[in-house]
Amino acid sequence: MNTSPDFQAVLDDIVHTLGPEAGREGQVARYIPALARVDATRFGIALRTCDGREAVAGDGDVPFSIQSISKLFSLTLAMRHMPEAALWARIGREPSGNPFNSLVQLESEQGKPRNPFINAGAIAVADRIVDLYGADARGTLRGFLSHLAGEPVDFDEEVAASEAASGHRNLALAHFMKSFGKLDHPVAEVLDLYFHQCALAMSCRQLARAASYLSRDGAHPDHADERVVTERQTRRINALMLTCGTYDAAGEFAFRIGLPCKSGVGGGIVAVVPDRLTLCVWSPALDATGNSHLGMKALEMFVARTGLSVF
């Protein structure tokens, strides 16, 4: 294994090799107009080493809708500020083997979501964040992401509004959980936070930076003496990403890539190499599981070129 690859050269090579394929396979998310009109040929990649070096290629500085990648940060915020036992009493830690927005398991499992990275689980986490911060929940989450990214990040209000206007399935999931007594706060308040977190706009560089604590045993990306979460919590979040971060494709991701990953239907995927680096890739066209088609190929190429893996 090459112990100190020239990461900028690796990312440039990935963009050069795969860039021409962008948009050829897969479909951009179509459930809201603001995502349906995103240019499918966009392709960006960025990484941040645990000692703060960055490399960026292609559209790595173009903001996109982070969507379900936000579930990583909302979980982190909840783990930071509430007793973990109380959190895990409400949310499971097993892969679902179902699509991210599936309703079926919730019925047989009495409204307790399988894990925090499917929609139901993230809605349950949003309920906890509303519990912690009330009317400041949105602002607190945005402030947390800005603090991690080292610069201000913001919601795309158009995306948030269309999530709310067409979020029938998420409304169904939330009301279903509410009927089992699994949400403490009004559905409208909880979903307002959930729709806004999905609508955060960030670039690959900002996401690689913001997630950097996951490669630094929980230390803040820029300040080694500031803890985002503990070392043990960091291991737990990485374990959940590996087993649940890409929905019913988690097995295929572990097999082909072998890194903890979290994806979103905006076409972004964040990956972690513990003690080495965080990586984010963006290509909007998705495969049938809702994961970025080319993003997955890019991650596969990155691990092949660098030999980095948790296995």
Ligand SMILES: NC(=O)CC[C@H](N)C(=O)O
């Ligand atoms: N997988 C995703 O990125 C899903 C997020 C999307 N906003 C939804 O709730 O359906």
